[in-house]
Amino acid sequence: MSDLSCWQHLYQLQRPSPLQRLCHPLLEQHRLTLWIKRDDLLHHLISGNKWRKLKYTLRQALSEQAGGLLSFGGAYSNHLHALAAAGHRLGLPTVGMVRGESHSNNPTLEDARRWGMTLEFVDRQQYRRRQDADWLAELTRRHPGYLIIPEGGSCPQALPGVAELWQEVGQELPELDEVILPVASGGTLAGLLSARPASTRVRGYAVLKGAGWLAEEVCRLYPPAAQDNGWQLELSHHGGGYAKSSAADKAAIAELAVQLKVPLEAIYSGKALLGLFRDIADGRYAAGSRLLFLHTGGMQGARGAL
Structure with missing residues (x-):
């Protein structure tokens, strides 16, 4: 088997990750519709x-x-x-x-x-x-x-693979107001912006402290992002820093995982999803909005870290 055939054999196994409608009293209270894109299920090892x-x-x-x-x-x-x-x-x-x-x-x-x-x-x-x-x-x-x-x-070659997510989502959810995701190195956010539909905003929740530099990194990876007003970074839900969370936050993430029936860790998706729900409680998302949260995987890292 040639080298590229090996690559094709690996990636031909890819199927669109499932979309899951989330139910929670807070969503009903604020009249929001929220789905989660379960990229944690894309591959059992390369998650x-x-x-x-x-x-x-x-x-x-x-x-x-x-x-x-x-x-x-x-x-x-x-x-x-x-x-x-x-x-x-x-x-x-x-x-x-x-x-x-x-x-x-x-x-x-x-x-x-x-x-x-x-x-x-x-x-x-x-x-x-x-x-x-x-x-x-x-x-x-x-x-x-x-x-x-x-x-x-996170490099320019990473962007087209991430951008393919839009085609998957568009087949099932053609009218989204906003896509939300955790951000650490900026590559996934840059990839989403490289093919962002004009009608859908992108919001990244930084999972590390002092991450003001992330906006510059996203623009370095995808220069047109500097002139794109359809995205923003949330910097206040880092939980104390990268891979840091208080005992209360860890408990809140664990409770959220049970309520939503979605596996979460407290480093990336769990921290960002908790931040999203806190912002929803504070009324930062307009009633009637159709939202999608991207679960970026990473469950393996929680085996011994937390």
Whole structure:
């Protein structure tokens, strides 16, 4: 089987993720209709937005006959987990530059090692250089022929895979007022904006503290976003920072998961969905609005992190 045939075999399994109508007293009270796009069900290992963001990056790597894939992430990184699984499935060696101590171990890293990913641990100071040209050049010398993928898979090649979501949604929900999603590295938001219907706004809930820079990152990934007034970022529902949540917030997310009959974690989709419901309670969404929340997956990362 050729390299590209391997890619086609992997992605021909893709079917549109299901749409689920959510029921909750708060929605009835504010006369809102809310669906959730269950991208957490896209693939059992390459979950959610990682399935979409890696799609054309993987094709590029195979087309260019890359020697392997190298990327960056924390010890519970959904991105590194998905990249290791994809590399294993496609026969591409993978290297993960992990922010953390060399003795770190958890189910995410165990999976990555089992799928053949070489893990290189760096401290936080070194990890901050993940976009530094000199360090990237050094990594290229150490891993010649490898395709270096930014943290979270957020790069221009990620946008078309994410943009395909609009076609899926439009077949079932042609009249949406707003799409809402968690945002961490900006790639999924940029991908949605790259094909945004004029009648549908996009709102991202930042899941990390001090994320004012995210708007610039979205515009870097998709420059026309700078002139697009149809999107916004919510910065006040970070819960204290990336992968941080109070005990009360964790309990509220767990309760919301039971009420909505949707699995949630407290890092991405759970945190953003809780923020959405709090904003609904505060009357920030107009009555009669038709909303869609994008579940970006990431359930694997919650196995040992929370």
